[in-house]
Amino acid sequence: MAVSKGKRAFAQLYNFEGFSFREISINKTVIIRLKKKGETGTCPSCGKKRRKVIEIKKRKVRDVNLNDKKCYIVFNAFRIKCNCGYKSMEKLDFVLPNEMITERFAEKIFHFCEKMSLTDAAKFAMVNWRTAKRIDKKKLQEKFKDLKNISPIRIGVDEIAHEKGHKYLTIVRDVGGGVIWVGEKRKKETLNQFFKELGKKKSKKIIVAVIDMWDPYIKSIQENTNAEIVFDKFHIAKKINEAVDKIRKKEFAKADYEERLKMKKKRFLILFRNKNLNDEKRETLRSLLDINKNLHIAYILKEQVLDIFDERNKTVAMQRLERWKENIQKTKMKEFEEVLKTMEHYWYGIENYFTHRVTNGASEGYNNKINIIKRRAYGFKDIEYFKLKILQSCS
DSSP: OOOOTTTTHHHHHHHOEEEEEEEEEEESSSEEEEEEEESSSEEEEOEEOOOEEEEEEEEEEEEEEETTEEEEEEEEEEEEOOOTSEEEEEOOOOBTSSBBBHHHHHHHHEHHHHHOOHHHHHHHHTOHHHHHHHHHHHHOOOOOOSSSTTSSSSSEEEEEETTTEEEEEEEEETSOOEEEEEEESHHHHHHHHHHHHHHHHTTTTTEEEEOOOEEEHHHHHHOOOOOOOEEEHHHHHHHHHHHHHHHHHHHHHHHOOOHHHHHHHHOOOOOOOGGGGGGHHHOOOOOOOTTTTHHHHHHHHHHHHHHTTOOOOOHHHHHHHHHHEEEEEEHHOOHHHHHHHHHHHHHHHHHHHHHHHOOSSHHHHHHHHHHHHHHTSOOOOOOOHHHHHHHHHOO
């Protein structure tokens, strides 16, 4: 059914370079017909106009839906031969390269995919999910194609499991900014690839790298940068809490019935910072620690070291850490001695914390976002697409 009413509005809506609006027909779908202007085609390789037309091909591309109906644009396009050696279809600014959809429809799909799941995005755009994913991935690849415009001075490096079976991704973020790179696995070679893509010159400008105590990352940073390595205080706190929890389990196993009742369901109370407890919980904790000497000592050691990491004066902090080490040696608690042995091995990175005061705390927020992406997609089989979605969400 030909429709002429509102032709001026349609002429503005479909005002593409080299084409003019001719007519619209509406049935189950909307068909927009365009008329080609001129007798030349633009070479996508060199950008020059060429008159040597080998063939005129009728093309039909999908455009943004109109009134909840699928919309297609029909037009003639030139197959050209250029002096630069190119021999194929002319450049069309309004059509997504190597696709049968318009650029603006691709942008619409990309916007949907950013805000919702692939299934929902495909439903709104009225395309199948494979098309939605292909378009979204292509747009993401354009947006995050390299590190050309990124020059980090301080970086944070962390890992996240993306699949069961110890399958990890390495996440690199700009401290104070967002995620700038995602690599597969958590090997030295993984992080080496980041520095390779960043370039030697920019890698050498990195002055701080905050990481967990993971030797492959340490070696890569030492080989590729001049950065001072800072070990994340939250990672150290995690190791301290693990030691306390081991002691709690050991004490619970040898406790009598009455003592077990008091210790039951108190794990998080013991692991929480004392300053974050309300008066009622402090009283409950105090009554628990009064009946178990070893657990009480472990709790005090934990609170001492975590308080030290809040110390603003580096000299004072290091002096307090030395006294804390002496306290551990006096108590002879195996669990804390093992943690101390690990800390002494990486002492340089702990000392650097009190100089630079940076952590990977923001990574936890990003990890939560990443897990939401993973759940929303019910697990990504296309790991490259998953990496791009992480950059989109966390950059």
